[in-house]
Amino acid sequence: MKKENFLWSAVKTGLIFGAIAIFLCFVGMVEVFSKRDVIEEIITLGQFVLLATMVSAGLVASRQTSSLLEKNTPVSNLVAGLVAGLLTGLILALLVVIGAQINLRAVFLNASPALYKLLTFDKGVGNVWILPTIGAVAGLIGAAYLLLPQILSRPITRSIFFVIFMALFSGLFRVIMINQGAGMSRAAKYIFGQTGVTSPGALIFFFGVILITIFWDFRGKAIQSGIASLPKGGQLSLRVIAIIVIVLIILLLPLASGPFIAQVIVTVALFVLMGLGLNITLGFAGLLDLGFVAFYAIGAYTVGLLTSYGPFGLQHIPFWVAVPIAVLVSMGAGFMLGLPVLGIRGDYLAIATLGFGEIVRLLAGSDFLAPFFGGPQGIIGIQKPCLGLLEPFVKVDVPRICNGIELGKPQDIYYIAVASALLIAFAAWRLRESRLGRAWMSIREDEDVAEALGVNLIQTKLLAYMLGAAMAGLGGAIFATLIGSIFATSMQLLVSINVVSLIIVGGMGSIPGVIVGAIALIGLPELLREISEFRYLLYGMTLIIMMITKPEGLWPSQATRRELHHAEVEAGVKV
Amino acid sequence: MTTILTATKVNKRFGGLVAVNSVDFEIPEKAIVSMIGPNGAGKTTFFNCITGFGKCDEGEIVFEGTPIQRLRPDQISRLGISRTYQNIRLFAEMSALENILVGQHIFLHSSWVSAVIGTPKVHQEEKIALAEAQRLLDFVGLKGQGDMMARNLPYGAQRRLEIARALATKPKLLLLDEPSAGMNPRETEDLTAFIRRLRDELGITIFLIEHHMRVVMGISENITVLDYGEKIAEGTPTEIQRNPRVIEAYLGRGAATEGMANASDRFSNEKNSIQH
Numbered sequence: 001m002k003k004e005n006f007l008w009s010a011v012k013t014g015l016i017f018g019a020i021a022i023f024l025c026f027v028g029m030v031e032v033f034s035k036r037d038v039i040e041e042i043i044t045l046g047q048f049v050l051l052a053t054m055v056s057a058g059l060v061a062s063r064q065t066s067s068l069l070e071k072n073t074p075v076s077n078l079v080a081g082l083v084a085g086l087l088t089g090l091i092l093a094l095l096v097v098i099g100a101q102i103n104l105r106a107v108f109l110n111a112s113p114a115l116y117k118l119l120t121f122d123k124g125v126g127n128v129w130i131l132p133t134i135g136a137v138a139g140l141i142g143a144a145y146l147l148l149p150q151i152l153s154r155p156i157t158r159s160i161f162f163v164i165f166m167a168l169f170s171g172l173f174r175v176i177m178i179n180q181g182a183g184m185s186r187a188a189k190y191i192f193g194q195t196g197v198t199s200p201g202a203l204i205f206f207f208g209v210i211l212i213t214i215f216w217d218f219r220g221k222a223i224q225s226g227i228a229s230l231p232k233g234g235q236l237s238l239r240v241i242a243i244i245v246i247v248l249i250i251l252l253l254p255l256a257s258g259p260f261i262a263q264v265i266v267t268v269a270l271f272v273l274m275g276l277g278l279n280i281t282l283g284f285a286g287l288l289d290l291g292f293v294a295f296y297a298i299g300a301y302t303v304g305l306l307t308s309y310g311p312f313g314l315q316h317i318p319f320w321v322a323v324p325i326a327v328l329v330s331m332g333a334g335f336m337l338g339l340p341v342l343g344i345r346g347d348y349l350a351i352a353t354l355g356f357g358e359i360v361r362l363l364a365g366s367d368f369l370a371p372f373f374g375g376p377q378g379i380i381g382i383q384k385p386c387l388g389l390l391e392p393f394v395k396v397d398v399p400r401i402c403n404g405i406e407l408g409k410p411q412d413i414y415y416i417a418v419a420s421a422l423l424i425a426f427a428a429w430r431l432r433e434s435r436l437g438r439a440w441m442s443i444r445e446d447e448d449v450a451e452a453l454g455v456n457l458i459q460t461k462l463l464a465y466m467l468g469a470a471m472a473g474l475g476g477a478i479f480a481t482l483i484g485s486i487f488a489t490s491m492q493l494l495v496s497i498n499v500v501s502l503i504i505v506g507g508m509g510s511i512p513g514v515i516v517g518a519i520a521l522i523g524l525p526e527l528l529r530e531i532s533e534f535r536y537l538l539y540g541m542t543l544i545i546m547m548i549t550k551p552e553g554l555w556p557s558q559a560t561r562r563e564l565h566h567a568e569v570e571a572g573v574k575v
Numbered sequence: 576m577t578t579i580l581t582a583t584k585v586n587k588r589f590g591g592l593v594a595v596n597s598v599d600f601e602i603p604e605k606a607i608v609s610m611i612g613p614n615g616a617g618k619t620t621f622f623n624c625i626t627g628f629g630k631c632d633e634g635e636i637v638f639e640g641t642p643i644q645r646l647r648p649d650q651i652s653r654l655g656i657s658r659t660y661q662n663i664r665l666f667a668e669m670s671a672l673e674n675i676l677v678g679q680h681i682f683l684h685s686s687w688v689s690a691v692i693g694t695p696k697v698h699q700e701e702k703i704a705l706a707e708a709q710r711l712l713d714f715v716g717l718k719g720q721g722d723m724m725a726r727n728l729p730y731g732a733q734r735r736l737e738i739a740r741a742l743a744t745k746p747k748l749l750l751l752d753e754p755s756a757g758m759n760p761r762e763t764e765d766l767t768a769f770i771r772r773l774r775d776e777l778g779i780t781i782f783l784i785e786h787h788m789r790v791v792m793g794i795s796e797n798i799t800v801l802d803y804g805e806k807i808a809e810g811t812p813t814e815i816q817r818n819p820r821v822i823e824a825y826l827g828r829g830a831a832t833e834g835m836a837n838a839s840d841r842f843s844n845e846k847n848s849i850q851h
Contacts, residue, residue, distance in 0.1 A: 427691045434690035434697070435676075435683040435704075438669075442677040445666035452626055454652040454681035454744060463687060 006068045010061040010080035014087025014139075017057035021050055021092050025119070028110035029534055034118055037196030038167040045196070046118060048164070050092070054135045057084040058142025066146070078143050085139015089132035092119060100125045155213035159206045166205050167196040168528060176257050250418060254411035261527075263410040266482055268523040269417035270475045274499045275506070275514035276421075276428045277471030282500070283509035283557075284437060285464035286444025288350040291357020292499050294337070295330045295469040297364060297491040299476025301373060302326035303382065304486045309399050310381030312374045316393035316400060319385035323477045330473020331466045338465030342458060345447070357496055365488025378487035382480050384408040385416065413482045420478060421515075424471050429511050431467070440464055441509070498522065501539075505546055507553025516555045579604045579748055579780050580625070585634035585644075587620050587804075594620040596804040597634065602748065607774055607781040609791045611815075612801035613824060618784045619661060621801065622750055626658050627651045638748070653681050657746035659737045661753045661784075665725040671736050672721035675708040678743025708743065715739040715769075731762050738769075742777075749773065751783040755790050763787060767794050792816070800824065 024030055034046030043051070058081030065080040095111075096119050098104070104111035120128055145153060166173065170192040177188035191201035227238065254262040274296055281287045305314045306322040315322075341352045364373050373379065381397060383390075388404015407413060431437050439460045442450035451457050480486050498521065506517025521542075525535045546553075580602040587595040594617045602608050610618050624631040627648035636644045643651050657678075666674050683704060685697040712721055715735040720728065728736060734754065741749055754770070755763045767790050773779050785791045791798060792812045800808040800815060802824040808815055815821055 430691045430693060431687060434687065434701075435680060435685055436687045436690060438673055438677050439680055441669055441673070442666050442680075445668055446664050448628060448648070449660070449664045449666070450677065451648040452628065452652055452658060453678050453740070454649045455677070456649050467687070 004068055006065040006076060006080055007083060009064045009068060010083040011087060013061040013064065013080075014057055014084035015091070017053050017060070017084065017088045018091025021053045021088055022095055024049055024053065025092075025095065025115055026108045026110055027534070027537065029537075030118060031110060031112070031115050032533055033531075035195070036167075037193060038164060039202045040193035040196050040198045042199055042202075045167075050119075051134070051138055054085045054088045054138035055142040055145075057088045057135075058082070058139030059146055060084070060142075061139070062143035062146045074147050077147060078140060081139040081141075081143020081146075082136050083139070085142065086132050086136040088139070089135020092135070093128045093131040096120055096125060096128050096131070151217065155210040155217075158213050159209035162209045163197065163202050163205045166192075166201070170196055172257070172261060172527060175261070179256055179258065251415075254414045259410045262414040263482075264523060264526045266410055266414050266417045266478075267526060268518050269414075269421040270479050270482075271499065271502060271518040271522045272421040272515050273417075273424055273475030273478070274472045274495075275502050275518055276424050276511065277468040277475070278499050279468075279503055279509065279511065279514050280428065280431070280440070280471070281464050281468035283503055283514075284432065284440040284444065285461065286440075287461065287464060288346070288353070288500075289465075289468070290350050290354040290493075290496050290500065291337075291360070292353075292468075292472055293491050293493070293495040294357045294360035295333055295472035296476035296479070296495065297360050297486075297488070298333045298469075299326045299330045299473030300480040300486045300491075301364060301379065301476075302329045302473070303477040303480040304379035305373075307383040307481075308379050308381050309383055309393065309397060310379060310485075311396055312372070312379045313381070313396075316383070318390050319383060319481055323474065326477040327470045327473050330476070331470040333473075334466040334469025335462060337469070338462045342461055354493070354496075357493060361488055361491045361493075364491065373488070376488065378485055378489075379480075380485040382484050382486070384484070385412075385481055410482065413478065417478050417482070420474055424474065425511055425515070428471075432511070436460070436463065444509075501543060505543065505554060507556040510553060510555050510557035513553050513555040513557065517553070520554065577604045578602060580636070580638050580782075582621075582625070582636045583634055585621065585624055585631045585636065587617070587624055587629065587631045593804050595624065595631065595801075598801070598804075598806045600799060600806070602780060602782055603797070605774060605778055605780055606796050607770065607783070607794050608797040608799070609795040610782070610784050610799045610801060611786070611788075611791055616801040616824075617804040618801055619752060620804075622658065622752055622784060625651075626656060626750065649681075652744055652746075655745070655747035656750065657741040657744045657748075658750035659734075659741050659752055659754060661756065663730075663733045663737055665733055665737055665740070667724070667726035669725060670721060671712065671717060671723050671725055671728065672705070672708050674725050674736060674740050675711050675743045676704055678740040679704050679707060681744060711739045711742055712736075714742070730757060734758070734766075735769075738773075742773075742779075746779060748780045748782060751781065751785075753784055753786060755785060755787045763790060766790070770794055 030046040030050060032046070033049055034044045036045040037043070038045055038048045061080040061084035062077040065077050069076060096116050099111055099116050116125070119131060121130060123130070145156075148156075174188050174192040177192075178185045191197060191204065193201075197205065227235065230238070253265070274292060277295065278289060278292050281289050281292075303319070303322045303326045305312060306317050306325060307313065307315070307319055309316060337353065337356050341349055344352055363369055365376055367375050369375070370377075381399065383399055384402070385407040386400075386402035386404055387407065388402055391401040391403065393400055407416065439450065439455045442453070442455060443457065443460060443464075447457065450460075502517035502521045503514060504517075505521055506515070507513030521539065525532055525539070531538065578601045580600075582598060582600040584597045584599060585595055586593070586597055596617075598621060600621075610621065612618050620629065623629040624644070625636055627643070627646055627650070631644055634644065635642055638651075638654055638656060641654060643654065643656075646654075666677065669677070683700055685694075685700055689697050709721065712718060715738055717728075717732055717735060717739070720732065725733065725736060738749075738751075738754070751770070755766050758766060770781055770783070771794060774781055783791075783795075795812055798808075798810065798812055798815045799806060800818070800821050802820075807820045807824060808818045810818070
């Protein structure tokens with residue numbers, strides 16, 4: 001087969017990336033992102049996104065050139081990168097020129113004068129040639145990057161990503177550091193600007209990471225083998241120290257970061273709880289449940305009804321008594337759901353459970369059951385947890401007085417949520433390694449064979465539904481106390497879909513995967529407020545890219561890893 | 576000799592099609608018996624009736640005095656019947672060791688609560704189960720491959736792992752559905768020896784479906800022939816080779832009338848070549 005001309009392929013790459021750049025402009029991403037800096041007064045996030053598109057154009061074109069030409073010289077790579085980057089820039093320039101003549105706003109709302117101003121760097125349409133120039137240079141850089149030896153390219157990539165990471169989360173780190181007192185506060189203001197890192201900060205991060213990477217490249221092996229050669233006791237104490245450090249960070253984080261971060265972490269922990277629950281039904285037992293939010297709702301409503309001092313409170317018992325009851329009630333609900341859908345498999349099961357989730361949400365919010373669940377008004381006045389004795393209930397709308405420490409603030413709930421998430425993660429891990437865990441997985445793999453080997457399908461499946469539901473119910477119970485009120489409208493189908501997505505992104509059936517997935521899909525969007533406008537766009541993109549490039553998830557389950565390790569060891573022996 | 580399994584007048588219909596038509600069948604204890612027949616004769620369907628995969632419509636199947644035709648597959652497996660599958664059905668995304676551990680499911684009794692708490696009893700039980708699984712892995716010659724994902728094992732190893740998994744349920748009766756399918760002559764020979772070992776060393780009764788005449792004639796003590804769901808013959812390998820109805824079923828009516836002698840020669844040739 002005749003191979004394609006590399007220049008033609010570079011042109012195509014340039015056109016594709018040009019289209020991507022225009023798409024980013026038209027959805028408004030460039031404009032919104034321009035309000036944030038990556039490096040203060042040097043480059044905004046919006047500019048960075050466009051620049052990254054051009055550099056990637058060069059990179060991709062250069063890579064294609066390497067695969068198309070048998071004997072490629074660095075020059076042909078650079079030419080291809082230049083062409084691709086130039087074209088990307090040209091297309092953007094074309095957009096500006098056309099936009100100056102015709103009003104595109106009728107169709108593309110975001111094709112505003114502000115956008116053109118950004119694209120021409122405030123210098124007017126006459127200076128539009130800057131764009132292709134930048135594109136060409138960026139393309140060249142991208143192409144050149146591929147030609148660098150790995151020893152150079154790796155530290156550079158890492159430092160660039162680290163700078164961007166620090167810039168995106170600058171607000172977070174800034175707040176944490178400023179809370180630490182005057183010295184730290186001055187350092188924070190030196191490194192972090194209002195919406196990004198400052199140029200000295202960027203330099204510090206950039207060269208800091210480069211130095212560390214290079215150091216690790218040269219000395220890492222020696223350090224690793226040094227640790228491995230330590231006596232057993234030494235290794236153990238190292239591990240103990242690591243655990244103590246992690247525990248200290250977990251304990252002190254909310255004190256240092258303030259309520260906002262604590263609340264974000266609580267949200268993540270609640271999704272971890274739901275994720276762990278669904279990981280049992282879906283990840284282990286392979287039973288797709290699209291109505292998982294129902295159990296969350298049932299847990300939340302149970303705690304609400306049992307502890308609320310509002311008009312719908314049935315009982316006024318302490319949080320600590322209500323939570324186990326809520327877990328049991330959710331478990332019962334799992335049983336009730338499981339029973340009718342026992343014989344249903346695959347797609348049909350997904351639809352049946354979807355219906356279950358919607359029924360629970362609609363019932364909770366219905367006028368028909370409003371006398372019990374408050375209907376659209378929801379349940380308000382949920383008693384905060386109290387470490388100590390609660391004084392007796394007096395009258396409606398007056399919370400019981402807590403003789404002790406009241407855990408009212410998000411920072412307080414943080415401890416409950418994180419502790420529950422860790423505890424449940426541990427339980428899930430124990431279950432996975434048990435007889436029941438293996439039975440679940442065998443059902444996931446082949447139901448008929450599992451049954452022929454003596455696995456009782458009814459019992460095992462029901463347990464999967466019940467234990468999964470219990471975990472989600474615990475999450476809901478904590479959610480109710482965190483917010484202090486529950487509304488049926490917060491129990492949307494979207495929550496269920498989020499949970500399914502986080503499991504898939506994290507790695508089906510993997511417990512650390514659930515945590516990683518929850519941080520990636522729930523935590524990051526919460527922290528990056530500016531991006532939240534494009535949350536679901538990015539969300540969808542992430543899912544598609546993940547499924548294409550890394551279908552096993554960010555943190556695949558143990559079996560996969562164990563096997564990979566096994567293969568490595570064998571290869572090592574052969575060599 | 577005592578019989579371990581007796582089937583009387585077993586019927587199985589799929590709509591209008593009679594897949595198994597009033598078959599009577601007996602397996603003596605600690606025997607190796609086979610069922611042969613052309614494709615679509617109803618052999619696997621009959622297997623499924625015994626293991627509870629597809630319940631038979633009429634008739635009775637008694638295993639060691641217990642009627643099993645109405646039991647669920649997991650209950651039947653608890654009684655001591657285990658099987659392998661024509662197209663390998665391992666738990667692909669689980670390791671080889673985990674596959675065998677699932678087979679031991681019925682002998683483990685820890686509840687999920689004690690598993691979460693991690694009581695010493697659970698640890699003890701898991702430890703024993705793991706040792707047993709390792710032993711079975713060694714027994715089928717897959718030593719050291721326990722951490723491999725089942726789907727990544729080579730074909731022959733998958734077959735053996737499937738047998739190991741079936742053995743983990745400590746069966747009294749083992750049903751093998753075309754165990755030699757897709758094997759080369761060398762592997763087939765190993766398999767034949769292995770099946771004999773199962774019976775001689777472990778005292779397991781073997782019932783196999785097989786297309787490979789070398790294997791069937793080589794190890795079976797008794798052969799049943801099925802055609803269009805009906806039992807057309809039963810007997811020792813030699814008897815079956817001479818049976819005109821069997822030859823007709825396999826080679827067509829012409830062969831049965833004209834070349835009786837020839838055809839029976841062909842059967843015995845195959846048999847001889849095993850003995851050599």
